[in-house]
Amino acid sequence: MNRKKTLKIVVDELGQFADDMDISDPEWTQILLNQRISSLIKKGVLETSELPRKLRLTDILEMLDLEMPDGGIWDNAERFDDVIRSYGEEPDRESMEEARDCLAKIIESLRDEAK
């Protein structure tokens, strides 16, 4: 699959995730992300053998191996992961809003790359 086609599929899936994301429900948000990853597997963009046990958005972007420029995309992906993964305690609403903003910036960067 060529780079542009892969990027377009990823942008579509993450866009769908951003639309469905519910900042009041971290568990549902994680399930929705995994649903989009499932779709990327089904479309042949990701391999199940590559999936680490604790899956992060950063891992997904790395696995795509798209050689994306810095452009803040990694900062935003890592910030998203830092906020959304909680150890025992739930991320608050403010943190979830921050995660949503990071996601929007990631999608924007990927969309620019896909042009």
Added chain:
Amino acid sequence: MHVIKHRVNSVGMSCDALLLAQELIVFGSYAVGVSDSDSDIDVLTVGPHTRIARSGLDLISVSPERIRSSEWLGSELASHISVYGVWIRGEGSWKELTALSKRAELVKARRIERLVSGLQKAWSRLHPVFHCRYRLSVRRELQRLDLLSQKIAVPPGAILDSYWRNCATYQKRIVELSESLNIDSRVLRFVLQQILASQCIS
């Protein structure tokens, strides 16, 4: 190349957080000696606010003010660390003050209810690799709730797995506990069938 560059920067950020911390504690599977090749090193720092979740390292921070608050001292994580944590720096004078609160139990119950209800809605759209992960996740969360309700600190996941494997009456108790949650009975039946039929251990 960009990825590598960023990972290096992340490590630098993690080092800053570790250097500035008053206390530094390793907890989870590494602290107890049950880690495997996929395990992250879980670290708690008492100091400036940091939250870093990277492959290989999960670092969280609690401020010196919050470490003695009743909310922290009653939490699942505080009680876990007080029992299983290994202090690399600092003395952890607060650890004797931890006492699991009713809130910790309620937070866990609410999390399970939301998780199970979400899974019921999305199950058919999730790849089988996630089915396996969520069976494990829900079962471990039920085990954690069971321990929290008895005011017992929760051990790392690998130890929960060995409890589950080794005792049929324990499994029955976990199933009964799940029936006390506020989950639609059809959804609950579905999830319990998934867990009990599961061969997913880790």
